[in-house]
Amino acid sequence: MIWGATELGEEMLYESMTRGIRITVEPDFLEEESEPADDHYVWAYTVRIDNVSDKVVTLRRRIWYITDAGGRTVTVSGDGVVGEQPTLRPGDAFEYTSGTPLATPSGLMRGTYSMETDSGEIFEAEVPAFSLDSPHDWHRLN
Numbered sequence: 001m002i003w004g005a006t007e008l009g010e011e012m013l014y015e016s017m018t019r020g021i022r023i024t025v026e027p028d029f030l031e032e033e034s035e036p037a038d039d040h041y042v043w044a045y046t047v048r049i050d051n052v053s054d055k056v057v058t059l060r061r062r063i064w065y066i067t068d069a070g071g072r073t074v075t076v077s078g079d080g081v082v083g084e085q086p087t088l089r090p091g092d093a094f095e096y097t098s099g100t101p102l103a104t105p106s107g108l109m110r111g112t113y114s115m116e117t118d119s120g121e122i123f124e125a126e127v128p129a130f131s132l133d134s135p136h137d138w139h140r141l142n
Contacts, residue, residue, distance in 0.1 A: 017126040023117060023127050029134045036136050039103045045130045047081070047097040049113070049125075051088035058087040059094070060122070061114040069104035081113070105135070105136035111112025 015024045026046045033042035051057055063077040079085065088103040100109065110129035116122050 005055060005099075006132065012131065014053070014128040014130040016126045017052075018125040019115075019123055020051065020055070021057065021113075021125040022050040023113070023125060024048045025128060025130045027109075027130050027132055029132070031135075032135070033099075034136075036105065040101060041103070041105050041132075041134050042099060042132075044097055044099045045109070046095065046097045046131070047127070048093060049088065050093045051090055054090050056087065056089050056118040057115045058115050058118075059085055059113050062111060063114075064100075064111040064127075066100055066102070066107065066109050068107045075133055088128045089114045091119060105134045107132040109118070 013024055013026050015022065017023075020122055024047070028044045029047070030042045030044055034040060049059065061077065061082060062081050063075065065073055065075055067073040082096045082098060084094075084096075088094055108129060108131055109127075111122040111127040113127060114122055115125050
């Protein structure tokens with residue numbers, strides 16, 4: 001597995017590669033959805049999954065670990081992503097946007113996608129750890 005992060009102006013793009021499945025994540029703090037006075041901070045994150053392998057894969061399950069600046073971690077898991085279980089042929093990509101709130105002005109997310117090949121083999125594709133940073137915090141976690 002390969003991990004990386006690239007700064008795109010104010011935004012960061014995080015990337016991982018597992019068995020020919022490249023996952024990139026771009027988080028975005030949503031100021032207009034957040035209420036700092038009420039300890040409510042909201043982020044959107046856009047995930048792109050590229051199949052650069054020579055196998056057909058289907059995303060079956062996801063698991064997210066969401067950690068706030070106080071060290072509290074919430075685990076979220078379920079079937080597919082955004083109500084879908086996309087099948088990706090070699091060269092295909094799937095992109096979606098979701099979001100998460102936190103009670104702190106920064107945090108960290110990481111996770112895995114359970115991928116199934118067309119032959120029935122299941123493997124875990126790592127989602128890169130990515131920072132949830134807001135202008136209401138004085139430091140970046142990642």
